[in-house]
Amino acid sequence: MxxxxxxxxxxxxxxxxxxxxxxxxxxxxxQGGWRSWLLxxxxxxxxxxxxxxxxxFFFVGGFFALLVRLELLTPQSDFMTPDVxxxxxxxxxxxxxxxxxxxxxxxTLGNFLVPLMLGAKDLAFPKINLLSWYLYIIGGIFAVAAMxxxxxxxxxxxxxxxxxxxxxxxxxxxxxxxxxxxxSSILTGLNFIVTIHRxxxxxLTWFRLPLFIWSHYATSLIMILGTPVIAITILLLAFExxxxxxxxxxxxxxxxxxxxxxxxxxxxxxxxxxxLPGMGVISELVAAFSRKNxxxxxxxxxxxxxxxxxGFLVWGHHMFVAGETPYSALMFSILSYLVAVPSAxxxxxxxxxxxxxxxxxxxxxxxxxxxxxxxxxxxxxGLFLAAVGxxxxxxxTYFVVAHFHYIMVGGTLMAYLGGLHYWFxxxxxxxxxxxxxxxxxxxxxxxxxxxFLPQFIVGYLGMPRRYAxxxxxxxxxxxxSTAGASVLGFGYLFPMVYLAWAWRHGKIAGNNxxxxxxxxxETTSPPPTFNFDRVPIVTEATHSYGHQETKVA
Amino acid sequence: xxxxxLFPEQASTIAPRVDNLYFFLVSVSMFFAVLVTILIxxxxxxxxxxxxxxxxxxxxxxxxxxxVWTGIPFVIAMVMFVWGASVYFAIARPPEETxxxxxxxxxxxxxxxxxxxxxxxxxxxxxxxxxxxVILTSEDVLHDLFFPAFRVKMDAIPGRYTQLWFNATKPxxxxxxxxxxxGTKHSxxxxxxxxxxxxxxxxxxxxxxxEGTLAQQGxxxxxxxxxYTCHAAGSGQRGPxxxxxxxxxxxxxxxxRVTANAEYIRESILNPAAKIVAGFPPxxxxxxxxxxEEQLLALTEYIKTLSGDxxxxxxxxxxxxxxxxxxxxxxxxxxxxxxxxxxSHPH
Numbered sequence: 095m096x097x098x099x100x101x102x103x104x105x106x107x108x109x110x111x112x113x114x115x116x117x118x119x120x121x122x123x124x125q126g127g128w129r130s131w132l133l134x135x136x137x138x139x140x141x142x143x144x145x146x147x148x149x150x151f152f153f154v155g156g157f158f159a160l161l162v163r164l165e166l167l168t169p170q171s172d173f174m175t176p177d178v179x180x181x182x183x184x185x186x187x188x189x190x191x192x193x194x195x196x197x198x199x200x201x202t203l204g205n206f207l208v209p210l211m212l213g214a215k216d217l218a219f220p221k222i223n224l225l226s227w228y229l230y231i232i233g234g235i236f237a238v239a240a241m242x243x244x245x246x247x248x249x250x251x252x253x254x255x256x257x258x259x260x261x262x263x264x265x266x267x268x269x270x271x272x273x274x275x276x277x278s279s280i281l282t283g284l285n286f287i288v289t290i291h292r293x294x295x296x297x298l299t300w301f302r303l304p305l306f307i308w309s310h311y312a313t314s315l316i317m318i319l320g321t322p323v324i325a326i327t328i329l330l331l332a333f334e335x336x337x338x339x340x341x342x343x344x345x346x347x348x349x350x351x352x353x354x355x356x357x358x359x360x361x362x363x364x365x366x367x368x369x370l371p372g373m374g375v376i377s378e379l380v381a382a383f384s385r386k387n388x389x390x391x392x393x394x395x396x397x398x399x400x401x402x403x404x405g406f407l408v409w410g411h412h413m414f415v416a417g418e419t420p421y422s423a424l425m426f427s428i429l430s431y432l433v434a435v436p437s438a439x440x441x442x443x444x445x446x447x448x449x450x451x452x453x454x455x456x457x458x459x460x461x462x463x464x465x466x467x468x469x470x471x472x473x474x475x476g477l478f479l480a481a482v483g484x485x486x487x488x489x490x491t492y493f494v495v496a497h498f499h500y501i502m503v504g505g506t507l508m509a510y511l512g513g514l515h516y517w518f519x520x521x522x523x524x525x526x527x528x529x530x531x532x533x534x535x536x537x538x539x540x541x542x543x544x545x546f547l548p549q550f551i552v553g554y555l556g557m558p559r560r561y562a563x564x565x566x567x568x569x570x571x572x573x574x575s576t577a578g579a580s581v582l583g584f585g586y587l588f589p590m591v592y593l594a595w596a597w598r599h600g601k602i603a604g605n606n607x608x609x610x611x612x613x614x615x616e617t618t619s620p621p622p623t624f625n626f627d628r629v630p631i632v633t634e635a636t637h638s639y640g641h642q643e644t645k646v647a
Numbered sequence: 648x649x650x651x652x653l654f655p656e657q658a659s660t661i662a663p664r665v666d667n668l669y670f671f672l673v674s675v676s677m678f679f680a681v682l683v684t685i686l687i688x689x690x691x692x693x694x695x696x697x698x699x700x701x702x703x704x705x706x707x708x709x710x711x712x713x714x715v716w717t718g719i720p721f722v723i724a725m726v727m728f729v730w731g732a733s734v735y736f737a738i739a740r741p742p743e744e745t746x747x748x749x750x751x752x753x754x755x756x757x758x759x760x761x762x763x764x765x766x767x768x769x770x771x772x773x774x775x776x777x778x779x780x781v782i783l784t785s786e787d788v789l790h791d792l793f794f795p796a797f798r799v800k801m802d803a804i805p806g807r808y809t810q811l812w813f814n815a816t817k818p819x820x821x822x823x824x825x826x827x828x829x830g831t832k833h834s835x836x837x838x839x840x841x842x843x844x845x846x847x848x849x850x851x852x853x854x855x856x857x858e859g860t861l862a863q864q865g866x867x868x869x870x871x872x873x874x875y876t877c878h879a880a881g882s883g884q885r886g887p888x889x890x891x892x893x894x895x896x897x898x899x900x901x902x903x904r905v906t907a908n909a910e911y912i913r914e915s916i917l918n919p920a921a922k923i924v925a926g927f928p929p930x931x932x933x934x935x936x937x938x939x940e941e942q943l944l945a946l947t948e949y950i951k952t953l954s955g956d957x958x959x960x961x962x963x964x965x966x967x968x969x970x971x972x973x974x975x976x977x978x979x980x981x982x983x984x985x986x987x988x989x990x991s992h993p994h
Contacts, residue, residue: 177831204887224791249828256788256830344806349802350789385696386703393713415791416802417809422741424732431724438720439713445683446712448690448706455695463687470683474676481727483734484668487798490791490826554669555655556795558826561834565822570651641707 099561114602116523120620121515135220136623141206142521143227144197148589151193151234154241156586158186161578166473169566180247180563181263185240189249192272193234195502199231200282200317201373203513204310206521208286211304213295213632215624218288218564219281226281233275240268249560251361254342254353261447265507266335273328276321279367283317286310295613297632304612305381311466312398316363316370316405322362326355351416358409368502369469370398372509373440376465379512379640380444382610383459384451387637391444397436404433416487423482430480441466456608457531461512464539468504472497475513475550493553494548504542509537511589518593519607523620530592538585544578611637659797660814663830664734666798669882674732675723675852699767738799741812743824748773751940752783754836755832760941762948763852764860769838771810771823773815774848780812782909787941791827798919800826808909809992811888815842865949868942872934886931887924893954898925909947 108144121138127143131139161182165173174182205223217223241349248257257265290311294303333339340346342353381388388394410418410426418426443465453459475497479485488494518526548571557568560615564572605617613636617626669743694703742933748771749760759781773779783792783803793800794813801811824834843851869875869941878884887897892907900923905911914921917939919931938946 154794163858174836179835180828180831201841218829253828258830260830344804350806366844384694385701387705387707389706390708390713393708393717394697394972412756415800416789417804417807421741423735427731427735428725428728431728432721435717435721439717441683442712442716443708444684445690446706448687448694450706451690451694452701452703453691453694453697455691463691467680467684470680471676474680477724477727478669478672479678481672481731481734483731483736483738485731486664486735486738486800487665488802490793551653551918555652556793556822556824558793558824558834560828563839565833567650602983610981612713635769636703 104640114604116602117618117620117622119314119622120523120618121623122522124623134222135216137209137217137220137223138521138621139624140223140227141202141204144201144205144230147227147231147234148194148197148202148411150571151189152586154238155186155189155194156583158182158189159579160583161188163579165562166564167576168574169564171562174562176562179248180249180560181245183560184246184263186248188268188272189237189468190367190502191364192248192275193230193237194508195368196279197230197275197282198309198368198506198510199375199513200313201226201278201288203375203510203517204286204313204371205282207306207517207614208289208310209293210520210621210625211307211612212289212293213626213630213637214289214293214614215626217285218293219285219621221300222281223285226278226285229281230275230276233271233273233278236267236271236274240264240271243267251357252328252331252353253357254331254334254350255344255348257329258341259343266332269328273325276325276328279317280321280454283314283321287318290314295630298613301392301395302632303395304374305377305391305398306371306374308395309370309398312402313367313370313374313556314628315399315402316367320360320363320367320406323356324364325354327360327592330356351413354413354416355409358412359406362409362412363402363405365498365501366401368506370401372506374464375509375513375516376444376462378612379458379462379516379542380447381637381639382516382608382612383456383462384447384453385609385639386447386451387635387639388443389446390439391637392636394440394443397439401433401434404429404436408433411480413483414482415489425481428481428564434473434477434480435540437469441470441473447489447498455532457526457528457535458512458516458534458608460532460539461515461576462510464535465505465508465512468500468508468539468542472500474506477501487556490558491553492549492557492559495559496549496553498590499546499549502509504546508538511535514589514593516608517614519594519603520619520621521613522597523599523618524596525599525603525607526596526600527592530588534585534588534592537581537588540576541581541583541585545575545582546578548572548574548578563613612637655798655819656796656817656819658815658817658819659794659799660816662796662798662816664737668730668734674864675727680793681883691803691913708925726836730906738811741780741810745778745812746774747780747782749941749944750781750783750792750803752787752792752829752836754786755836756789757790757792757823757825757838758941760861760944761852762883764858764864765852767824769823769836771838771840772841772848773842773852774845774992775815775842776845777814778814780810782944783809783811784944785941789827790829790836792824793824793826794821795824796821796840802827808913815840818842818844818847844890850946860948861945862948862952865942865945865947868938868946874937877931886927889950890953891955893951895954897922899923900925900927900929909944912947912950913943916946 121136167180243264246265247261247263248261248265257453290307330341334341334343338346339350342348342350377394379386408430409427410422411430414423480496515526515531552568552571557564605619613630614628678746733939747762751758756768759771783801785803785804787804790803791800792803797813799811799813801809820839820841823838825833878889880888895907896904897907898904917933917935919933920929
């Protein structure tokens with residue numbers, strides 16, 4: 095099955111002039127003043143609101159990671175008390191998962207690009223889009239309030255009965271923050287699904303869509319089907335904690351493992367909310383910097399849907415040692431192996447796309463290479479955890495910590511940074527400084543591996559996660575990890591600095607600096623408020639590099 | 648254990664099996680990681696853009712290749728699944744004959760009770776080359792008993808019993824960890840498992856247990872709590888007789904039949920109204936808050952002896968066990984540890 099290719103379109107001159115001139119009017123300057131931002135319904139401005147807020151949360155989460163790594167420099171609990179340590183790793187997890195990773199790509203790049211890639215002037219529900227940002231911010235305020243009030247110490251997983259009956263930290267405030275921000279993700283998912291169904295430009299059939307759209311479609315399905323489950327789970331937790339209704343605590347008639355079922359029914363698919371959009375970004379980057387359509391387009395597209403569907407059936411692999419029956423453990427094990435197959439298919443298709451491509455090594459492509467390498471390790475170590483007999487040993491150790499950081503940081507964050515660089519010219523109209531960007535991509539890659547490779551080893555040795563103190567023989571590996579984390583920290587700070595600089599002082603980009611395909615490159619950089627002056631008419635698949643001209647009528 | 652080990656010690660029968668699976672997975676992963684990395688590097692160099700306008704070849708896909716790289720990972724994944732499952736069954740199913748030890752997790756310590764009555768905190772003495780089954784529960788929140796050198800762990804869940812087993816192969820001192828986050832001193836909730844040669848283990852056993860065997864302690868509790876007024880055969884009998892109860896099928900007032908295992912007994916003590924035995928009035932008061940998890944285990948041991956159960960048995964399935972309705976609040980038992988009876992099994 096290969097994607098449909100339309101015959102060569104009539105040879106028009108390229109509509110987009112390759113001049114390096116900023117357009118006179120664009121979405122950033124058409125209106126001014128804080129009201130024009132806080133009351134905007136422009137998906138591009140909302141994307142920027144999200145960009146700034148998730149960046150803030152990213153550095154908050156990073157600060158907590160720094161605290162965790164500092165404490166783990168020595169086997170004793172000396173830099174902070176165990177209570178502070180427990181709050182640090184919990185806040186790191188809560189902030190990074192719910193306030194950075196889940197919204198990261200969909201709410202920023204997705205918000206910005208979904209209408210542009212579809213040739214639409216906005217999302218289907220612009221006001222709901224703004225509402226989703228406000229819900230995210232309100233949720234974030236609760237999270238910050240929980241931090242200021244002393245933090246939460248349950249781990250980001252909020253396991254009962256510790257969270258409902260035992261912890262004396264700000265569990266409720268933090269959980270309410272997660273609850274509220276969940277609605278923001280439901281609304282974003284809803285908006286994307288309706289937009290993708292109803293607002294594609296004439297001629298933009300399903301199998302001409304960019305793979306970024308396919309992966310966002312799959313992500314949105316998970317968002318609207320999964321997120322309500324975490325919402326109800328948090329409500330039940332709140333009932334038990336406040337009203338002492340016995341749901342999870344066996345002391346008052348509940349079942350603690352029930353919480354884990356409910357929690358992971360959302361939170362495992364949530365891993366795919368985090369990684370699927372990243373896969374979509376990578377497909378775009380690989381196509382653009384190989385100047386080639388993605389090999390096996392429909393397989394890559396459908397693998398996103400397969401991951402979204404199968405992802406709902408594997409939650410029990412988080413409970414292999416929580417008293418699950420051996421038979422359910424086996425079912426969840428085999429289903430976990432099945433969900434690995436579409437991820438492997440994607441990886442092989444990306445690799446095959448490089449074959450006979452026209453490959454250039456701009457920064458976004460370096461991130462794409464980095465993504466494939468790190469995601470490969472993350473995915474392959476997932477196979478270790480899916481083997482029940484092996485999971486019993488490595489469950490709840492640093493092996494798991496390393497594995498999911500390879501997926502979420504090595505995967506999602508690399509894709510996010512790659513995407514941010516790739517579409518930076520479209521967002522701002524200016525180019526990022528290539529040399530600095532390449533250097534920081536390299537620093538991130540090296541720092542990341544130095545941080546997390548040792549954790550596989552220390553995990554297999556048996557070091558449990560969430561330990562403030564540990565036996566001294568694990569120290570060397572922990573020191574390596576902390577050293578790597580410091581390198582990684584610089585790798586994340588650099589882009590902050592040079593991208594902020596480039597926003598004002600970068601070279602003017604022009605409409606399509608990378609000579610990439612896709613409707614987003616056919617409008618000005620930055621685009622006008624309503625994206626396109628005329629409705630684009632699509633006559634071929636998005637990544638048809640065989641044909642240099644794209645018709646816009 | 649000095650220096651920086653890079654691989655954990657293999658000290659149980661299951662450890663080499665887990666490690667073999669691990670090495671298999673490492674090899675397969677290395678193969679694919681290296682394969683994909685080499686392909687990407689070769690392609691990236693060979694097909695690098697040589698002039699600015701160059702575009703890639705219009706290759707759209709290949710059904711044959713898609714089938715190959717869907718099929719091969721699928722087959723490899725199934726091999727991993729089957730191998731993982733077979734190792735898991737060895738971990739999940741203890742042999743028929745095991746030395747049973749009870750473990751109660753409590754913020755932030757592990758309390759172990761041997762059937763001979765010996766008690767330990769954060770230390771566990773076991774004999775070498777003997778299948779040992781640890782029956783776990785928790786007094787408060789979730790915990791998880793983890794023996795890295797044996798490659799086994801299992802959650803301790805309040806309100807129910809779970810189990811793990813191992814057969815240690817090398818005398819020595821190894822880590823035991825709490826692997827499920829449980830609050831402030833989670834990382835302090837660790838200790839040592841001491842694997843001893845048989846003769847040393849026997850010597851160690853004879854040093855412990857002031858209060859008789861666990862079953863004897865249970866018998867004393869049975870008297871102290873005046874359970875016998877209702878549960879002894881005779882004119883005053885208002886509850887079921889417990890002789891021969893353990894392991895038998897009990898018919899409930901609802902017509903349902905349940906097996907009288909450790910969880911059933913625990914539930915019947917803490918929440919007597921949950922399962923009423925057919926033919927008896929629901930008059931038993933709850934003992935929730937009056938008996939600790941450790942005392943419950945002692946009472947269960949005693950009730951087992953009433954069935955003539957000398958060999959270790961029962962204890963409730965780890966996997967798929969039902970969830971009792973209640974657990975008592977923490978009532979740490981500060982039982983004295985001293986000299987006394989020497990048997991690992993009740994008389």
